[in-house]
Amino acid sequence: AQTVTQSQPEMSVQEAETVTLSCTYDTSESDYYLFWYKQPPSRQMILVIRQEAYKQQNATENRFSVNFQKAAKSFSLKISDSQLGDAAMYFCAYRGNTGNQFYFGTGTSLTVIP
Amino acid sequence: ETGVTQSPTHLIKTRGQQVTLRCSSQSGHNTVSWYQQALGQGPQFIFQYYREEENGRGNFPPRFSGLQFPNYSSELNVNALELDDSALYLCASSFQGRMVYEQYFGPGTRLTVT
Numbered sequence: 001a002q003t004v005t006q007s008q009p010e011m012s013v014q015e016a017e018t019v020t021l022s023c024t025y026d027t028s029e030s031d032y033y034l035f036w037y038k039q040p041p042s043r044q045m046i047l048v049i050r051q052e053a054y055k056q057q058n059a060t061e062n063r064f065s066v067n068f069q070k071a072a073k074s075f076s077l078k079i080s081d082s083q084l085g086d087a088a089m090y091f092c093a094y095r096g097n098t099g100n101q102f103y104f105g106t107g108t109s110l111t112v113i114p
Numbered sequence: 115e116t117g118v119t120q121s122p123t124h125l126i127k128t129r130g131q132q133v134t135l136r137c138s139s140q141s142g143h144n145t146v147s148w149y150q151q152a153l154g155q156g157p158q159f160i161f162q163y164y165r166e167e168e169n170g171r172g173n174f175p176p177r178f179s180g181l182q183f184p185n186y187s188s189e190l191n192v193n194a195l196e197l198d199d200s201a202l203y204l205c206a207s208s209f210q211g212r213m214v215y216e217q218y219f220g221p222g223t224r225l226t227v228t
Binding site: 004035037042043044045046047050091093100101102103104105106107 | 145147149154155156157158159162164169170172202204206210216217218219220221222
């Protein structure tokens with residue numbers, strides 16, 4: 001079974017600074033999708049960014065970007081110019097090209113310090 | 115566009131009882147997935163429904179069952195509740211048929227089993 005590991009239970013960042021959240025995964029598939037989700041204290045999970053494994057170019061969404069290293073099975077999230085509203089739990093998730101199950105990591109709690 | 119909604123928000127049940135949780139999918143979506151999120155953990159896939167049929171199942175016992183209705187809304191039923199069933203239950207809707215494997219989450223139902 002695929003596993004997703006987030007080794008940083010908690011992270012903090014000063015407002016306006018940059019922070020990187022780590023994620024590694026284990027799979028034998030060559031095609032798959034990777035995601036970062038944000039879960040604020042209100043609980044509703046929100047998609048932050050998506051990366052297709054067949055794409056070499058790292059995905060970017062405004063202040064959010066990823067560093068996708070396929071050979072290393074690493075998928076980190078970089079948040080630039082951190083804002084107070086970025087404070088939340090961040091989950092890394094994997095979905096294979098076949099099947100329909102998403103596998104989530106245990107999450108990283110991000111605190112933004114004013 | 116209507117988002118994913120879930121009811122009820124909170125629920126307290128006694129061990130051995132049965133519970134039904136409900137989910138309305140986002141407008142235009144035909145697939146619903148259910149997840150269990152224990153405290154401090156990432157979501158764990160329970161099962162997915164597509165065209166009113168179960169379309170994949172995670173490592174959960176048969177006392178977890180579901181339904182999908184013609185309007186794509188869904189129910190999660192849990193029989194013979196155990197203390198370990200206490201968790202946040204999330205549903206997520208998506209559209210099967212596109213090459214975009216994104217899902218949108220509801221706010222969740224917090225189930226407490228005493």
